[in-house]
Amino acid sequence: MSEHTIDVNTRGLYRLTPLMLAAVRGQNDVFEHLHKEEADMTLTDGDGDHILSTACIGGNIDIVKYVVSKQPELINRNRNDGRTSLMWAAWHGRENIFGYLLRNGADHISMDNYGDNILHYASHGGHTGIVEKILAEAEIDIHSIDRWGRTALMEAADQGHKQVFDILVRKGSSISHEDKDGNNVLHVACGGGHVEMVEHILSRVKFDINCRGKDGATPLMIAARCGHRGVFDLLVGKGADTSLLDNMENNILHLASMEGHESM
Template sequence: MSEDDNDCKNALHWACKGGHESMWECVLKQYGKSIRRVKIRLLIDAAFGGKKDLCEFLICIGANASGHIKGNSVLHFAVLGGDMNVVKYLLSQDNIDINCWGEAGMTPLMTSAMHGRRELFDFLVRMGANVSLVDDGGDNILHYASAYDESEIVRYIISEHIVDINSRGENGTTPLMTAAFHGHIAVLDLLVRNGGRTDIVDDNGRNILHWASSGGHLKTVKHILSQRLADINARDNNGETAAMIAKRERKSKVFQFLVSKGCLVK
């Protein structure tokens, strides 16, 4: 299927030009696909799988490059798949929005941040992706990179001053709180070294120790206390300490450790 003629046209181009559905069926069989499947599903499979030639063919025969499945666009799946050539091709189509909304309001740039696609992240920014957008909960690209332990992208976002390091997301959480909740110590330290404020609390009055305890990450809890980043007996708006939250969330190891260090439980 990849052999080209003298005009650099392969079988996909000629099948598309001919306009015969029987030929389309024949071509797709070479990929283990059937034309009877919804074209948008075929296109998403091709985009995720990094098959640029198949993407071109499917769009040529009528697949909607701006279509969505389960809230996510073809571009989201292409970014998730990580193939630069597919992403470039899709963005060359007039009907593709680089800032299109996906599930929960996630943009393709957020997808690249959460999955550590640094090259694609840089490319999307150069192509005009809006770095200030937030998802339905208010989280931005730094929240996403922090949640998924993508230190390189976190470092890049910080160095380029792309978003406020202490920006507020869902329920007033900062990227630092997100990193603490997910137990990403390296990202947490990176944020702190570059101005991430440890004294901030979210809309419920919780600090990074509350969040680390809620996530059940003992190493992160120990690290926060060893670095004196939070008061062990700080209480949230409901009067709960980190130990109380750990007990309620059934994070027994965290609870036992905090109690051993004198954290109040009443």
């Protein structure tokens, strides 16, 4: 910087500026120095992320507070896919930042371009504290669905987050809900490949282990197609029918073969 040979707002990977990189890494001293050197706080990267959304990823509350004090209009500014800073904080488990943004006017009921809200994001990330805070303080319907008809409970099942799953069930989220493809939480969990999550669901709920989802696929077919051997073995051990066909007359061998899972 002292040589003045490089533009302080030079672009790098994903069109990130040095200031954005300092924010996303939570480097407060570097951030302050760059800003004193007139780094531009109004720029966005290739995805439309601005300095506040990158700071929420980094998790440094001091940077977040400074940005909000200088650019308060960024609190509810969306990036290209509709994601807000509050959603980033929920996904990354930045509980102190999440609470700070809520107290300072962050829109907590908005959705991104795919219909996901902050509860979907927090459940996807597996952050119990934020999930409980949302359910207690935000006006979010626990049964709200995204573009594909998925609930927050399905996000937790897909990612294998048992604690979040249990919180949502305890608060009344429907285990029997099906998305727009006809998949339920068992199908989703098998697609995610988390053995403990699948076992947890089967222990809690009386599911038909051969229930049909998208294209008539059973949970076992989904495990075969995705190459999740642990889930496959668990389902077989629980009595899943290995001889069934989907709506296109594919069996489990067809499905494993078409996706190239050699060991499966």
